[in-house]
Amino acid sequence: MAFDAITIDTQLVRTNDFRFENKQLDVLNAIVDSACPLLLTEVVASELADQLSEKIRQLRSQVKSNLEQCDKFGLIPEGQAPDLIEEDAHLSANRYLQKVFNRLGAIPVPNSKADIDQVWELYRKNSPPFGAEKKRNEFPDAIALNALENYAEERDWEILAISGDKDWLSYSGVSDRITVVKGVPEAVRRIAEDQPQVLAPAVANFIRKLATPGEADQMAFLTAGLDRQLVGYYFPAEAESEWGYDAEASIQEVEDIDIIHSFDEASVSILEVEETSLKAVVILPVDVKFEGHFEFFTIDNEGDQFPRGQATAEMSERIKQEVILTFDYNPEKSEISKLTDVDVISPEGYSVITFGYVSPEIEQPEDWDWSEFEERAAKLSEEDEFPF
Numbered sequence: 001m002a003f004d005a006i007t008i009d010t011q012l013v014r015t016n017d018f019r020f021e022n023k024q025l026d027v028l029n030a031i032v033d034s035a036c037p038l039l040l041t042e043v044v045a046s047e048l049a050d051q052l053s054e055k056i057r058q059l060r061s062q063v064k065s066n067l068e069q070c071d072k073f074g075l076i077p078e079g080q081a082p083d084l085i086e087e088d089a090h091l092s093a094n095r096y097l098q099k100v101f102n103r104l105g106a107i108p109v110p111n112s113k114a115d116i117d118q119v120w121e122l123y124r125k126n127s128p129p130f131g132a133e134k135k136r137n138e139f140p141d142a143i144a145l146n147a148l149e150n151y152a153e154e155r156d157w158e159i160l161a162i163s164g165d166k167d168w169l170s171y172s173g174v175s176d177r178i179t180v181v182k183g184v185p186e187a188v189r190r191i192a193e194d195q196p197q198v199l200a201p202a203v204a205n206f207i208r209k210l211a212t213p214g215e216a217d218q219m220a221f222l223t224a225g226l227d228r229q230l231v232g233y234y235f236p237a238e239a240e241s242e243w244g245y246d247a248e249a250s251i252q253e254v255e256d257i258d259i260i261h262s263f264d265e266a267s268v269s270i271l272e273v274e275e276t277s278l279k280a281v282v283i284l285p286v287d288v289k290f291e292g293h294f295e296f297f298t299i300d301n302e303g304d305q306f307p308r309g310q311a312t313a314e315m316s317e318r319i320k321q322e323v324i325l326t327f328d329y330n331p332e333k334s335e336i337s338k339l340t341d342v343d344v345i346s347p348e349g350y351s352v353i354t355f356g357y358v359s360p361e362i363e364q365p366e367d368w369d370w371s372e373f374e375e376r377a378a379k380l381s382e383e384d385e386f387p388f
Contacts, residue, residue, distance in 0.1 A: 002194040003179075004157035005107070006031060006187065007039040007148060009141075010047040011165050018052055020100050028162075028184055031191060031198055032104050039151065039159065040106040043144035045097070052093035060084060113147035122146075128174055129167035141167050145178065152177035162187050188334035196270040199334070203280045204265035206327065206336045211259040218339050219257075225342025226286060226321065227254040233347055235290075239355040243296040243308060249353040255316060256287040262318075271324065278329035278336065281345070286321045289314060290353050296360045309360030321347060 008028070020029070032038045063084060070076045085092075119142045123130050129141040145168065152159050153176075161168060161180045172180035181187050191198045210219045230251045237249035267283035292315070296308040326341035 002158065003036055003160040003191055004152075004155070005039050006036045006160045006162065006191075007041065007109075008044065009144070009161070009163040009165055009168055010044050010051065012162055012184075013048055014051055015164075018048075018055065018096075029104065029201075031184075031188065036160070036191065036195075038101075038104050038106045039109050039148065040101055041109045041144040041147055042111045043140045043147075045101075045108070047140065048097055049090060049093045052097065053089040056089040056092050060089070109144075109147050109151050111143055111147060113150045114143045115146060115150060118150075119143060119146050128170035131167065131170075138167055141165070141171075145171050145175070149175060149177050160187055160190060185332070185334040189331045192273055192331070192334075196273045199270050199273065199278065200268040200280070201265060202334065202336055203268050203270070203278070203282070203325075203327070204263070206339075207263060207268075207282065207325075208259055210339070221339060222325075222342055223254055223257060226257070226284075226323065226344060229342075229344035230254055230286075230288065230321070230347065236352045237290075237292040237294070237355060238352050239292065239294065239313065239358040241294075241296070241358050243359060244299060244305075245294045245296045245358070247292055247294045249290045249292040249355075251288050251347075252291045252314070253289040254286060255289055258285045258287065258318070273329070273331070275331065276329060277340070278327045280325055280327075281322060282325050283320050283322055285318055287316060287318050289316050292353065292355045292358075294358050311358045311361045313355040313358050315353070315355055317353070319347065321345075 006028075012028075028038075067076070067081050071081055119139070122128070122142055123139075129145060130138045148159055148161070151157075157177065159178045161172070161178050162182075162184060163169065163180055164182045168180045169182070172178060179190070181190060188198060188202075209215055210222060231253065232250060234248050234250045237247040239245075239247065262285035264283070269281045270278070271281050272279040292313045294311045294313070296310065297305045298308050299305055322345040324341075324343040324345065325339060326343075327336045328338040328340055329336055
């Protein structure tokens with residue numbers, strides 16, 4: 001099933017301690033960026049603000065206590081203890097959450113989308129999200145889910161909700177528009193069935209990790225694969241010279257792959273997702289060494305060419321190389337674990353490789369005697385006139 005949007009409940013953010021840099025919430029960012037917009041109900045937004053406010057109050061109290069202890073035992077220079085910002089915790093919470101959800105481009109779903117008659121009917125019949133016990137506690141969930149249901153019905157959308165809450169999960173069984181999964185990995189797997197590009201950020205993160213010391217073997221595997229397939233490719237070449245020439249250049253060596261500074265996540269395109277593997281087309285910034293070979297000639301008045309020697313030149317240049325990378329992939333965890341194959345896409349589309357100034361390499365015969373010319377040069381400097 002293709003999903004048109006995703007949504008979350010309070011539990012997902014709370015269990016990640018409101019840290020959107022944590023792995024699961026970071027993947028949520030990736031889903032929103034590459035596949036589906038995020039819907040945020042008024043109920044969930046309000047609950048998050050209340051719970052984060054309480055966390056901020058506790059944190060402020062803890063920090064004050066720690067600063068007092070540090071001051072007491074002389075761990076802070078006198079008069080240099082930092083002042084905490086004293087403002088309403090709810091205001092701080094709202095400002096933080098607004099910043100996060102604005103970055104995610106979250107679409108608000110107000111409580112007004114809920115139909116009170118529909119919610120009451122669910123309550124009266126003990127239908128999900130209501131249960132047999134503590135039914136009144138489930139009204140916030142019922143309002144949020146009914147608002148989402150009606151929002152989706154108006155737009156003919158299918159919504160994927162991420163929640164470990166048993167009441168949300170039970171509602172999934174009776175909803176026409178909302179499918180609920182327990183966590184982010186399951187959400188990624190479901191979305192990737194129809195929108196595999198959602199896995200691009202995971203591939204990009206794995207590639208970035210190759211530049212770390214702990215992944216030296218995998219980086220060597222990638223470099224060797226590129227070197228093995230790129231070395232020997234020929235390209236047109238040009239240079240500055242007063243001679244006529246025919247020229248070509250070839251790749252001699254892969255020197256480096258600049259993943260840290262120049263790799264762009266946008267260059268990842270998911271090609272194929274299978275049960276245990278994933279293939280992606282990736283554009284890598286690769287530093288290669290080129291060698292140019294030049295055959296020089298002159299042309300007489302009749303248009304005939306006469307060879308005038310050869311020359312070679314070397315230069316290093318960064319190219320944007322397309323490759324197909326294959327990875328071990330666990331769809332249940334939405335986890336990429338290993339790079340297993342490197343397949344270079346033909347680099348024949350590159351422009352002309354430009355070298356600097358070149359001229360024929362004139363070889364000196366082994367028995368060449370320079371002494372006569374050296375004597376003449378010495379005499380020239382003495383007489384200040386040309387001796388020949």
